Amino acid sequence: MNIVVCVKQVPDTATERKLRSDDKTLDRDAVDGVVNELDEYAVEEALRLKEAHGGEVTVLTMGPAKATETIRKALAMGADKAVHLSDDALHGSDALSTSYAMAQALKKIGFDLVILGSESTDARTGVLAAMLAERLGAPQLTLARKVEVNGSAIAIERITDYGYDKVEATLPAVVSVVEKINEPRYPSFKGIMAAKKKPVETLGIADASVDASAVGLAAAYSEVAEFAAAPPRAAGTVVKDEGDGGVKAADFLASKKFI
Amino acid sequence: MSEILVLVEHVDGEIKKVTLELLTLARTLGEPSAVWAGPGYGDAAKAKLAEYGADKIYVADSDEVVNYVVAPKAELLARLVADKSPAAVLVASTVEGKEVAGRLAVKTDSGVITDAVGLGEGFVADQSIFGGGVNVRSRVTKGTPIVAVRPNSTAPVAAAGAGAEEKVEVAPSEAARAAKIVERVKEEKGARPELTEAAIVVSGGRGVGSAENFAIIEKLADSLGAAVGASRAATDAKWYPHQFQVGQTGKTVSPQLYIAAGISGAIQHRAGMQTSKTIIVVNKDPEAPIFEIADFGVVGDLFQVVPQLTEEIEKRK
Ligand SMILES: Cc1cc2nc3c(=O)[nH]c(=O)nc-3n(C[C@H](O)[C@H](O)[C@H](O)COP(=O)(O)OP(=O)(O)OC[C@H]3O[C@@H](n4cnc5c(N)ncnc54)[C@H](O)[C@@H]3O)c2cc1C
Ligand SMILES: Nc1ncnc2c1ncn2[C@@H]1O[C@H](COP(=O)(O)O)[C@@H](O)[C@H]1O
Numbered sequence: 001m002n003i004v005v006c007v008k009q010v011p012d013t014a015t016e017r018k019l020r021s022d023d024k025t026l027d028r029d030a031v032d033g034v035v036n037e038l039d040e041y042a043v044e045e046a047l048r049l050k051e052a053h054g055g056e057v058t059v060l061t062m063g064p065a066k067a068t069e070t071i072r073k074a075l076a077m078g079a080d081k082a083v084h085l086s087d088d089a090l091h092g093s094d095a096l097s098t099s100y101a102m103a104q105a106l107k108k109i110g111f112d113l114v115i116l117g118s119e120s121t122d123a124r125t126g127v128l129a130a131m132l133a134e135r136l137g138a139p140q141l142t143l144a145r146k147v148e149v150n151g152s153a154i155a156i157e158r159i160t161d162y163g164y165d166k167v168e169a170t171l172p173a174v175v176s177v178v179e180k181i182n183e184p185r186y187p188s189f190k191g192i193m194a195a196k197k198k199p200v201e202t203l204g205i206a207d208a209s210v211d212a213s214a215v216g217l218a219a220a221y222s223e224v225a226e227f228a229a230a231p232p233r234a235a236g237t238v239v240k241d242e243g244d245g246g247v248k249a250a251d252f253l254a255s256k257k258f259i
Numbered sequence: 260m261s262e263i264l265v266l267v268e269h270v271d272g273e274i275k276k277v278t279l280e281l282l283t284l285a286r287t288l289g290e291p292s293a294v295w296a297g298p299g300y301g302d303a304a305k306a307k308l309a310e311y312g313a314d315k316i317y318v319a320d321s322d323e324v325v326n327y328v329v330a331p332k333a334e335l336l337a338r339l340v341a342d343k344s345p346a347a348v349l350v351a352s353t354v355e356g357k358e359v360a361g362r363l364a365v366k367t368d369s370g371v372i373t374d375a376v377g378l379g380e381g382f383v384a385d386q387s388i389f390g391g392g393v394n395v396r397s398r399v400t401k402g403t404p405i406v407a408v409r410p411n412s413t414a415p416v417a418a419a420g421a422g423a424e425e426k427v428e429v430a431p432s433e434a435a436r437a438a439k440i441v442e443r444v445k446e447e448k449g450a451r452p453e454l455t456e457a458a459i460v461v462s463g464g465r466g467v468g469s470a471e472n473f474a475i476i477e478k479l480a481d482s483l484g485a486a487v488g489a490s491r492a493a494t495d496a497k498w499y500p501h502q503f504q505v506g507q508t509g510k511t512v513s514p515q516l517y518i519a520a521g522i523s524g525a526i527q528h529r530a531g532m533q534t535s536k537t538i539i540v541v542n543k544d545p546e547a548p549i550f551e552i553a554d555f556g557v558v559g560d561l562f563q564v565v566p567q568l569t570e571e572i573e574k575r576k
Pocket of ligand 2: 117
């Protein structure tokens with residue numbers, strides 16, 4: 001089975017993230033990049049499916065040159081090879097153009113299964129998998145907490161507000177996974193060494209048949225009109241419990257008409 | 260005034276509060292038309308939608324719309340966008356709502372904004388990003404604005420609309436029928452309100468100490484008619500089920516009142532609750548970062564403070 005797993009490099013949540021004042025995009029140079037944590041579950045699931053059914057796992061990352069760090073991490077976990085979609089023209093792409101460019105790259109790579117994380121921790125839109133399914137005309141098997149493949153049949157458990165849905169489809173398909181699905185492995189020393197020798201193909205937009213006028217900041221379908229640091233919340237009242245902390249909290253609730 | 264499509268969220272015909280919020284919001288910007296997808300439509304639903312201002316109700320109540328993952332709903336909305344040329348489409352910013360919005364955006368070649376916490380003139384959306392650290396105002400610049408608005412972004416206010424019904428026949432395309440839902444499994448969630456919809460959320464963290472001790476959090480929640488949430492430390496330890504995790508990799512909540520007990524307030528936790536209107540904190544460490552965003556904080560042992568608070572609330576009812 002030919003599995004492509006989409007892995008994004010995101011700024012470390014623990015560091016302070018800023019928008020650039022010039023073009024109002026995320027300042028990726030100012031912060032350390034890490035693997036989007038939710039994508040580690042996608043890589044793990046891809047590796048498990050390969051272990052069970054055979055085949056190959058390809059990592060697909062769209063992002064600036066420094067995203068190679070992220071690619072190496074996924075390769076160190078055990079993926080076989082990687083494709084890095086990287087081009088200055090892609091800077092500032094929104095969800096729509098990202099999904100377009102990634103769909104083009106996926107068509108070029110070819111796949112039986114595409115696996116994504118459920119959300120990127122920087123943009124937090126959680127729409128890419130659905131958009132890819134739409135663009136690729138492939139079944140959308142998103143928010144999976146369990147994935148089973150049997151020949152060309154695929155079944156997932158999709159989490160919902162009330163529990164989960166059992167969903168069935170036929171490959172090729174687009175899957176996104178939630179963090180409940182597995183426990184991602186840590187790269188072993190051997191894995192880290194091996195990753196250095198694994199092939200990473202860099203694609204520019206022309207290589208992936210991506211139309212330059214449909215990506216990047218200029219092609220965005222939405223714009224940030226303005227942004228500002230959130231005003232600090234007005235300092236609240238903090239009391240030390242002297243045996244009546246609960247009563248005081250109740251007084252506060254009453255003053256706000258919650259009780 | 261111009262027409263605004265609002266996708267109705269309902270469970271077996273029971274309309275969710277967020278839909279009433281979206282209708283309320285849509286009324287300030289145009290004339291809301293509710294779009295009903297799936298079985299369960301009836302007089303009760305019609306009355307409720309009209310009560311909150313729906314001028315029109317497009318009804319596509321066949322099973323077909325909900326028997327496949329997301330795609331048929333996006334097709335339905337795309338068709339209405341083509342036929343009615345609405346000024347905007349609003350959906351709830353739930354995981355599924357965002358997926359519908361995403362597919363619709365591709366279909367209609369339109370921009371999409373997710374996780375809006377407010378929406379004003381010109382469909383300019385307010386968003387809170389980076390764990391609540393930065394406020395952004397953004398707008399769609401191409402196509403029909405598609406905006407996913409978070410539950411609890413506005414208070415639902417009734418104001419009668421005509422509620423004129425229009426049936427829409429749908430036959431999802433073959434592509435939209437590619438991912439078939441073969442079974443829906445409802446997991447017991449008790450009588451508590453749903454986490455993302457609840458007006459009040461009471462969450463426990465590592466300080467709660469064990470699964471059994473979560474009963475203390477549940478009792479406080481029940482005294483307030485609240486939902487229960489948990490930090491990742493608590494869900495990782497399996498003290499509370501994962502679907503109740505609040506934060507960056509869990510649910511985003513934006514309730515009127517959020518009570519955090521035994522939670523330190525890591526940025527990843529705050530990312531999921533920072534837009535709560537009022538925040539109360541109980542933590543024994545006065546240095547815990549969660550106090551920075553507390554409207555009212557008690558430095559103390561939650562095993563003392565929380566049961567006392569529950570008892571006081573019961574007393575004052
Ligand atoms: C990529 C990523 C995503 C993440 N996503 C999430 C997420 O979605 N949600 C989330 O919550 N976290 C998330 N985390 C984890 C987050 O960084 C913190 O580790 C987590 O929130 C800590 O949970 P906690 O506050 O319960 O535990 P701790 O940080 O250990 O805090 C426990 C607090 O309880 C207090 N306490 C202890 N005993 C008592 C007592 N008896 N009475 C009163 N107070 C007491 C302590 O003083 C302390 O402040 C994520 C981390 C990463 C790296
Ligand atoms: N630039 C990117 N490169 C590779 N994968 C991505 C990229 N952006 C998003 N993804 C994938 O899409 C998922 C959802 O992202 P998002 O829709 O941005 O929240 C992530 O978990 C990744 O698997």
